[in-house]
Ligand SMILES: Nc1ncnc2c1ncn2[C@@H]1O[C@H](COP(=O)(O)OP(=O)(O)OP(=O)(O)O)[C@@H](O)[C@H]1O
């Protein structure tokens with residue numbers, strides 16, 4: 199990352215976030231004056247200490263000066279503490295603001311944008327990248343103010359004690375600055391590398407945890423251990439590299455300080471002998487110079503913090519700047535659902551980063567209140583068709599209308615409100631049964647939830663759970679059976695009570711008793727609603743008013759079950775091989 203980019207990101211950080219905290223930053227600036235002043239006064243006090251206490255043996259000073267020294271240290275401690283707390287709070291608040299923005303940007307982004315990155319990368323943005331910004335605000339800014347001010351005050355004191363010697367000490371500074379600049383660039387690069395590795399590691403770890411059963415059955419513990427070993431080793435190496443670069447300034451600075459002090463003592467020897475400088479000035483100067491060592495070192499490494507913050511901010515801004523193409527537009531009218539007629543006209547869709555059309559030239563019409571089934575081989579494009587209706591994706595060609603309204607021209611929230619979806623892979627939260635169902639309607643009463651569950655043939659098994667509706671079901675409902683999960687997700691759809699139902703039937707077969715329960719639930723759910731169902735079960739298909747047969751993204755046949763059995767070879771094939779199973 200070059201200097202211009204670093205500057206650009208830091209300026210944006212300033213205008214977007216830091217500027218709002220200017221009063222607090224000014225407060226910590228004032229406190230930094232306190233730190234600088236008290237540090238310098240410690241060095242300055244040595245001058246009278248030696249002169250009045252040691253040389254002139256002044257009795258009052260014997261008491262006053264030690265007291266003053268204690269006061270100076272105490273002031274330094276308190277002002278530093280206060281300045282740090284102020285900026286840690288500012289940093290914390292800024293971090294939270296950025297994390298909230300990231301979360302909201304991720305929540306509204308397009309389905310394909312989210313799917314184009316591993317979830318671990320997003321976690322890494324929220325945790326690690328924002329962390330870089332935090333250390334910039336809470337440490338970087340404070341160090342910049344406190345150390346530069348301390349340095350200035352100490353240098354002034356050095357000039358006051360002896361300007362010739364001070365001049366000599368100042369000459370050393372550009373060398374230190376030069377060394378630090380090259381380190382800053384390198385640290386920016388390694389930090390980027392480390393963040394990418396962090397993202398990979400997070401991705402890997404989430405997958406390893408999710409796949410625990412698969413790892414066990416394939417007995418790939420050793421393979422996974424080796425894989426994690428590789429990732430962790432890489433991670434360790436970059437961490438060490440960063441650490442090494444960070445402290446690479448130390449030997450350089452130590453050496454320069456050594457040079458300075460040696461030269462200074464050598465030169466001071468002459469001046470003291472010739473009477474040009476007193477011992478008291480010498481000690482005060484030496485202390486100032488020793489105290490200046492810490493701020494110089496800290497300032498020299500400060501640009502690394504800046505580079506790291508810019509690198510983190512760059513990745514965060516990229517996510518924040520991404521504009522979704524499917525989004526809520528306030529001026530769009532709400533959709534008006536009458537009977538709920540759905541029509542697909544010449545609809546084609548290609549997934550991003552693929553060439554082949556997943557669905558081609560689809561023409562479908564579903565009468566309001568009727569049930570239409572989609573059947574076809576795996577990969578035929580059934581789920582794709584269903585995903586186009588709530589606008590998870592927009593087709594590149596063609597038009598989809600509901601009651602003659604183009605779904606891209608109505609308010610997105612009103613469209614999604616009128617659609618319930620029970621998908622092939624059910625998503626449940628690690629929360630109670632009742633919270634999972636209430637997700638469809640946050641203000642639903644207890645009775646509504648119980649009624650939805652009765653409707654979805656779920657209330658019997660829920661009552662037998664350890665804590666009934668308040669049972670925690672575990673990550674993605676791990677403590678429930680397949681059929682139970684399905685019925686909970688159906689109950690959720692029942693509670694939403696939308697006029698349009700999309701149903702992607704799970705392919706996994708249930709035992710006949712659960713099967714009939716789930717079927718009952720579906721019959722209840724879809725009563726008098728426009729339903730588009732991807733059917734794998736004969737019971738669903740025989741209930742459908744119309745069936746569309748899909749093959750390689752195209753609709754090849756349509757009709758009722760009996761008509762298709764007579765006319766459609768593909769349907770007959772599917773029926774005998776798959777549907778009857
Ligand atoms: N997110 C995606 N990105 C790229 N290609 C995809 C994506 N989802 C599906 N596809 C491709 O689109 C085609 C249709 O997939 P779709 O999921 O619609 O099939 P399906 O008929 O629902 O199959 P199944 O019965 O197995 O669920 C497939 O060839 C698949 O590879």
Ligand SMILES: [Mg+2]
Nearest residue numbers: 580581582622
């Ligand atoms: Mg599917």
